[in-house]
Every structure is written in structure tokens, then in C-alpha cells.
Amino acid sequence: MIGSQYADGRAGIDAGLVRRLIAAQFPQWSGLPVTPVEKDGWDNRTYRLGDRLTARLPTHEAYVAAVDKEHRWLPRLAPVLPVSIPESLAKGSPGEGYPYPWSVRRWLDGDTARPDRIADLPAFAESVAEFILALQRADAVGGPRAGAHSFYRGAPPEHYDAETRRALFALDGRVDTARAGAVWKAALDASWTGTPVWFHGDIAHGNLLVRDGRLVAVIDFGTSGVGDPACDLVIAWTMFSGRSREAFRAAVGQDPGTWARARGWALWKALIVLAANVDAASGTAEAAVAEEQRHVIDEVLADAAL
Known part of the structure; x- marks a missing residue:
């Protein structure tokens, strides 16, 4: 992380x-x-x-x-x-x-993948998708099944249902909890029945290294394992938008149920982090974190409405 x-x-x-x-x-x-x-x-x-x-x-x-x-x-x-x-x-x-x-x-060697270090973000999004698909193709026989070691990434999002609902309750009136609740329910309803595959568990800009704007390494496999790969799609809303999100979605594929669960994973994390920082004083680092999470929530809800 x-x-x-x-x-x-x-x-x-x-x-x-x-x-x-x-x-x-x-x-x-x-x-x-x-x-x-x-x-x-x-x-x-x-x-x-x-x-x-x-x-x-x-x-x-x-x-x-x-x-x-x-x-x-x-x-x-x-x-x-x-x-x-x-x-x-x-x-x-x-x-x-x-x-x-x-x-x-x-x-x-490499720098973390801040957008200002990447000239062609749609092409970068495609390279991230290529990594995710290659990881999914890797031999998963005997690999570590999703569980406590992966902080339940790769497992059904139901594991975090109570935590998510507490965050929704705490944020009532501060975010659109009705729409957020509907997106969360859709994630829970989209049960995964596929063959277990490798997932990274924390595909985020800080775990992607670039040189000259190109992806050269992926680090921090601490939450990796074998299971449902939906958690690896959250970067669609945490880093990508517009053309780069479209490029990522087209390149990585995945079925609608996987995307529904991915929205749930992104929403869960954004909600719990926002709930912990929502009352932070203006101008503090915590307030900046809260603003970032509001943006992710807005992006997820807008995407779900498409």
C-alpha cells in the first residue's frame, strides 16, 4: 500500500x-x-x-x-x-x-506514475491493462487464494459490507449516499463465478514506476493473490478519466459484473477514507485526502450512471 x-x-x-x-x-x-x-x-x-x-x-x-x-x-x-x-x-x-x-x-529504477510525468496517458493506461492481463494469464495453480494475507482483495466485496455501510451512514448528507448505496449493492449482487486468476491488489500510481513517461515496473505485491481480479480495475477512477479511462477499459476488457465489483472496491475505499477525514480543517493534508476521495466517489457514481 x-x-x-x-x-x-x-x-x-x-x-x-x-x-x-x-x-x-x-x-x-x-x-x-x-x-x-x-x-x-x-x-x-x-x-x-x-x-x-x-x-x-x-x-x-x-x-x-x-x-x-x-x-x-x-x-x-x-x-x-x-x-x-x-x-x-x-x-x-x-x-x-x-x-x-x-x-x-x-x-x-523509475519514478512513481504521477500524471504530470506521463505525456500520453491513454497509451500508459493501455500498458497498465497489458500488465493486468498478463498477470491474469500467469499460472495460478497452487497460488495463494485471496484472504487475510491480501486484506481480502480478490475475495467477494461482501467482506467489507459492514464497514462500507458504516461509512455511508457517517457520510449521509455529505455525499449522495442513495446513489452510492445502489452502486455498492450492484457490486454485491454481481457475484464472481470465474476461474481464480492472479491479481495485484493495489494497482495505483504509487506502485507503478515510469521512465520517460512509460511504464517500466510494478511494485508492492503485498496484497496480491489468486481470486477475483476486479480489485485491479479501480485505477480506472483513481487515476484515469476521459480518453485514458476509455483506453484502459477497452484494453483490459472484463465482463460487466467484474466492472460492477470494481466500482464497489473503488467506492469502499473512497468512502471509508473520506469518512475518516471529512471534518478535517481546511488547508490540512487530511482535507486534501478528503477532497481526493470525494473526486473518486463522484467519478465512480458518474461512471455507474452511464
């Missing part, structure tokens, strides 16, 4: 701890400088190890399952995908007062 700049030391993890872990468990890399990445995630703290490696440490027990999952499955997915994905070089053990497994990975 993508995040932003955090002060070093969040969740009890800092550069000093990483140096001690590296020295104790991977002395071949102990001479490399350790620096926090500029754009950090919420689920993990990530540090540069020299120019070519990173150390990635979960911030909470809830995110630990991703370490083994990614270490095992990403090498199997990489050969069939059209762009680079993280390469795990070593798996670390708890130590130095840090309680969880962690990993050392190869650094992937």
Missing part, C-alpha cells in the same frame, strides 16, 4: 536497526550505506542499500505474510510479465529487537 514521506523511526524501524540486521545476517552487504527511500509505504519501511539494493521491513504483524508470499511467488511471475517487478534476493529473520521476517531486494 502506498504512502508518503515519514520520519525515520516509524514503527520502531530506523536506519540504525537496518544496519545492525544487515551486519548480523548478511555481512556481504554490511559496508553499503543505508538511507530511507524518499517515498515510503505504510505497510513496510524501505531503505536503500547502496545504489542497487533495498531492505524492506514490515511495520506490523498484519503485513508479515507478504514477505514469504512475495519471496516465493514473484520469481515465478516475473518471466511472464511485460515489465519489471521486485526481485527478492534474501529473506531476513527477526533479530536486533525487530520481531518480524524481512527481505533484501534489488532496487528498481
